[in-house]
Amino acid sequence: MISLQKFYxxxxxxxxxxxxxxxxxxxNDFSIKRxxxxxxxxxxxxxxxxxxxxxDDVFEWLSAGNICLxxxxxxxxxxxxxxxxxxxxxxxxxxVRLLLENTANITKVFVxxxxxxxxxxxxxxxxxxxxxxxxxxxxxxxxxxxxxKPSLRCFSKLGFEIKYKLYIFTFWFLRxxxxxxxxxxxxxx
Numbered sequence: 691m692i693s694l695q696k697f698y699x700x701x702x703x704x705x706x707x708x709x710x711x712x713x714x715x716x717x718n719d720f721s722i723k724r725x726x727x728x729x730x731x732x733x734x735x736x737x738x739x740x741x742x743x744x745x746d747d748v749f750e751w752l753s754a755g756n757i758c759l760x761x762x763x764x765x766x767x768x769x770x771x772x773x774x775x776x777x778x779x780x781x782x783x784x785x786v787r788l789l790l791e792n793t794a795n796i797t798k799v800f801v802x803x804x805x806x807x808x809x810x811x812x813x814x815x816x817x818x819x820x821x822x823x824x825x826x827x828x829x830x831x832x833x834x835x836x837x838x839k840p841s842l843r844c845f846s847k848l849g850f851e852i853k854y855k856l857y858i859f860t861f862w863f864l865r866x867x868x869x870x871x872x873x874x875x876x877x878x879x
Contacts, residue, residue, distance in 0.1 A: 695858045696836040700850040703829050704794070704822060720768060720810060722817050725758040736760065739767045741800035759818050761801070761810050769801035771814040773822065794822045796832040799841065811844050819848070 723729075725736055727749065736758075737745050751772065752758065761769035774795050796818060801810045819830060832850065834841045 697833050697856040697858070698836055698842065698852045699831060699833050699854040699856055700845050701829055701831045701853040702848065702850040704819065704827050720761050720763045722813060723760050723762055725752065725760055727752050732760070735767055736770070739770065740802070741770050741798060743770070743772065743798050757818060757821055759814050761814055768805045769810045769814055770798065771796060771811070771818050772798040773818045775827070792826060792828040794827045794830040796830055806840070812847065815844065815848055
């Protein structure tokens, strides 16, 4: 049995223009906090959070210099985003490795279902982009399932563009990757 998964690889050049985007979201109901290894209560609360991150990896990811931002209401976590400069798992392909040099990879964007469509993911991603402006990072990328239209809209508002379409064919436990260039013909406002 072969299953096919389709993803978009989106890319954006890192520039100071994201400062203007931060003003689009009103920060009345929630705050953004950075997760660190030294933030004991916050770290303990994050370990119980329902996002898609394997909790065994959290300490390794944080100690490797990756960034995790959390969105919170009062004392409850409602969303998270991870930013890493490490390569994706399918990076054994030279073309993908070259794409990801000096790149911030935005992964694991998650907002609890009852808080979605309120600009929380937009604010998390904007803040995580701000955190890499002072580093030697030239661009930011993310990988999104093709059917995830809300994420595609959110990232396109932030200036990301579709650069590649990635097909992953899974046959039992083997994976085959195919990357093609994708030109977005839709008109931008």
